[in-house]
Structures are given as structure tokens and as C-alpha cells.
Amino acid sequence: MAGELLYPLALLGLCASGLLAWILYLIFGPSQYDGSPAGSGTGLVSAHVLVLGDIGRSPRMTYHALSIAKHGGKVNLIGYLETSPHPDIVNNLNITINPIPVPPRKPDSLPFLLFAPWKVLYQVYHLFSLLAYRLEPAQWILVQNPPSIPTLAIAALICQLRNSKLMIDWHNYGWTILASTRGPNHPLVRISKLYECLFGRLGSFHLTVTHAMARQLRRAPYSIKREMLPVHDRPSAIFRPITSPSARESILHRVLPAEKDLIPSILNGTTRLIVSSTSWTPDEDFSILLDALTRYAAQSLTPILAVITGKGPQKEIYLAKISKLTKAGLLPNVRIITAFLPFPDYAALLACADLGICLHMSSSGVDLPMKVVDMFGAGLPVAAFSGYESFGELVKEGSNGRGFETAEELAGVLESLLSPEGQAELETLRRGAVREGSRRWDEEWDAKVGVIMGLTS
Numbered sequence: 001m002a003g004e005l006l007y008p009l010a011l012l013g014l015c016a017s018g019l020l021a022w023i024l025y026l027i028f029g030p031s032q033y034d035g036s037p038a039g040s041g042t043g044l045v046s047a048h049v050l051v052l053g054d055i056g057r058s059p060r061m062t063y064h065a066l067s068i069a070k071h072g073g074k075v076n077l078i079g080y081l082e083t084s085p086h087p088d089i090v091n092n093l094n095i096t097i098n099p100i101p102v103p104p105r106k107p108d109s110l111p112f113l114l115f116a117p118w119k120v121l122y123q124v125y126h127l128f129s130l131l132a133y134r135l136e137p138a139q140w141i142l143v144q145n146p147p148s149i150p151t152l153a154i155a156a157l158i159c160q161l162r163n164s165k166l167m168i169d170w171h172n173y174g175w176t177i178l179a180s181t182r183g184p185n186h187p188l189v190r191i192s193k194l195y196e197c198l199f200g201r202l203g204s205f206h207l208t209v210t211h212a213m214a215r216q217l218r219r220a221p222y223s224i225k226r227e228m229l230p231v232h233d234r235p236s237a238i239f240r241p242i243t244s245p246s247a248r249e250s251i252l253h254r255v256l257p258a259e260k261d262l263i264p265s266i267l268n269g270t271t272r273l274i275v276s277s278t279s280w281t282p283d284e285d286f287s288i289l290l291d292a293l294t295r296y297a298a299q300s301l302t303p304i305l306a307v308i309t310g311k312g313p314q315k316e317i318y319l320a321k322i323s324k325l326t327k328a329g330l331l332p333n334v335r336i337i338t339a340f341l342p343f344p345d346y347a348a349l350l351a352c353a354d355l356g357i358c359l360h361m362s363s364s365g366v367d368l369p370m371k372v373v374d375m376f377g378a379g380l381p382v383a384a385f386s387g388y389e390s391f392g393e394l395v396k397e398g399s400n401g402r403g404f405e406t407a408e409e410l411a412g413v414l415e416s417l418l419s420p421e422g423q424a425e426l427e428t429l430r431r432g433a434v435r436e437g438s439r440r441w442d443e444e445w446d447a448k449v450g451v452i453m454g455l456t457s
Helices: 003-028 059-070 112-134 151-162 174-182 187-200 211-218 245-255 263-268 287-297 315-327 343-352 370-377 389-393 407-418 420-437 441-447 449-453
Strands: 046-054 074-080 095-099 140-145 165-170 205-208 227-230 272-277 304-309 334-339 355-358 382-385 401-404
Touching: 046 059, 046 112, 046 151, 059 074, 059 095, 059 140, 059 165, 059 370, 059 441, 059 449, 074 112, 112 151, 140 151, 151 165, 151 187, 174 187, 205 211, 211 227, 211 389, 227 449, 245 263, 245 343, 272 343, 272 370, 272 407, 287 304, 287 315, 287 334, 287 407, 304 343, 315 334, 343 370, 355 370, 355 407, 370 382, 370 420, 382 407, 401 407, 401 420, 407 420, 441 449
Parallel strands: 046 074, 046 140, 074 095, 140 165, 165 205, 205 227, 272 304, 272 355, 304 334, 355 382, 382 401
Antiparallel strands: none
16 A cells, blocks of 8 residues: 555655755756757767666666767766666766665655655755756756656756756656556556656657657657657677687686586587576566476476576565476476676677577567667577567567467477477577677667767768
């Protein structure tokens, strides 16, 4: 019950903080962007790139920052610093990381009704003080959505106060994510949807991850009239195929040191290496993979080493299930391990694997999983959940991957692709993955976003 109060309390806190922000502005009015192409008098395009999440786990916003910096723009990258950012971000002189503090966890002694509005005010205070006063005004504010609350409202307010342009990068919808746990008719879902539709219209420019999402945002209830461009996720240069056997062996020993006894059989194909990246959240039903692996193991087929990477709230729950299945003898030829890897090691692991698994279930039906893009960049074919509208914009059945909707279907895909008889089909899919991954982020970004920002022509 307490959790259900979070969004109305958050919106109440947002209204109160908005009033406070205007009062502060009247007293200490922040400087404005001067409107010249130079951007804050520096002779360069300037941008604040904002994600109310962990920078290290926000690849698309990282790539935006790198692309702006590559063309000489000055970037302030704003977000949480919970994991290590992309190494190219850290070493780029045109990019400044501006961390915002992660809200403290709720003390057990503090009532939720006091903590929830305080948390929202905490986020609003740090975002507003950073964007309005501590940073110079920028030509652009590029914000990721979701999360929508409070970032859309704060970014829109700052753009009005400082004469900046707001670009919203739509990855998904916050209200549909909430609906996946609360149900579409829940009052909180309706409030969140109204908020997102209202503040979403305030962007000067809009980017979407799929054509299907762009079409949807043009229609009611979003009814966005401003300029909009679909910008498909594309892999960065760090994701690339690795074909050298010696390079693969070296990588596997470095990334999977505890599995050194399995490495020779992985290299000669008698053990298959599959990789799945997950955020361990409800929008990825990991039980599908566990059920599929259990079905696969019952057939006494080619052994599998399954590496599951990522962090998230449900990780411990599934680790307990994996342990239980293993102890019960239900995974006799399947070994499942988890890891959280630095960016370069994760990219290298994908290039060494036989098959990538994606369990992403789109809450909106019109987004796409970045992890599949990265897999294609590494030349890795995928088996991906296919039960949503935009799936075909990325995964081409029988060309670069295979789709599934049930554990039984996934088990069938594993059996057909990982067996000796499936080697030819797997190689066909690998070639398709390499082709799909050959168009890189820089090409996509330069032809679309760079033109809007005045960095490319």
C-alpha cells in the first residue's frame, strides 16, 4: 500500500518543488544561454546530457555524449555514478561527468509517507541546483525518458529559464512500465500517463528508438507535433567480432578465470557458450530461460556454459532458483554463472560466445533492447523474446537471430542451434549478425542528431 502512494506523493512534491524553483529563480535568476551558435560564448556547441540513472548502465546516453564530443561539442554528462562509466567517457577532454547523489535508502525507522516526498524533493533540489546554477547554460538539454518523474518537468523548466532547447530521447514510456506491475487501469498509471503526455509535448525535438514509437507518439494521447526522428540504437566501436582463436582463448581466460577447465571445450565447440545480459527486473522474465535450460538439459545435448551478466533487484531470487535446480540435478549438462563485467570485458565476452539470449519484454510494444544491438556489433547471433510490435525492426528471423515467446520455444531454438547438426544454421545467423552490426552508431547519429545540433551536415 505504501508503494502505491509513491507517484501521487511524487507529483505533489514536484508541484511544491516547482513553486519553490520559481521563487528561487525570482530571487537568484540563473544566467541564460545567449542564443548564439557558439554556445555560452565558447565557440562550440554545448549540451547537458541527463539521465536519472546510472551513467555506467546507460549506453545510449553515453553514446550521445561521445558523439557530441567527437565533433567538438562540450558535454556535461549528468547522472548517478554507481558503476564505472565507459572508458572513452572518462578519458574525453570534451566531456565532464557531473554526478548527482543517489537518494539514500529509506531508514527502517522513517515512515514511508515522510520518505517518499522527501526523496522527490531531494532529486529535484540536486537537479535544479546543478542545471540552474552550478553549470553554465547550454544550447541543448538532452534528456532520457524514462524515467519521467521528475526529469521531464525539471528539464522543461530549466530550458525555459535558461533559453536552452530541450531534446527528449524516448527509450520507452514510464507509465507502461508502471502498468506492467500495477495494471493499465490503476489510478497511479493514469496519473503517470497524464504527466508523461503533458510534459513530453514540451520538447523542442524528439528522438525515438523505433519507427513504431515515432508513429505512436504522433497519435493521441501523446499528440506530439514537434520535429521527431527515429534513431535506431547501433553498436559503438568497442563491440566488434573476434575471430582469432588465440585472441578468444586469451579473453576467456581473462574474463572467466574460474571456468578455465571449460575453456578448451568452448574453443573446440564441444561446450557451447551462451550469454544473457539482464537488469534482473520484472520486464525480463528470467524464469523462461531457466525453464528452457531445464528442458534442454533433460535431453542430454551439447553441454552449455551460460553466463548471465548484470545487476538488479531480482538477482538474489533467481540465484536461489538456479542453486535449487542445480542441487536437484535438473541441470546435468548446463552450468550457469553470473558476472558483472567492465565494459571492455563484456564486449569481448560477447564476441567469444556462440549465442546471445535476450529476455526483454517490451512494456510499450514499441521499444527495442540495446543488448541485442551490442550482440550484433560483436557478431553474435541472438535468440530473443519476440512478442511485441517493433521486434522485426531489429531481429530478422532466420537471418540474424531467432524469436521465441515461451520456454518450450526457446528450448527448441537452443536444441536446433547448439547441436552439431545446427552448426550451419548458427553460422548463417552469425554472418547476418555481423551484417546488421556493421552500421555503427556514428553513422546513424551523424546523419540525424548531428544535423539537428548543427554538428554535422
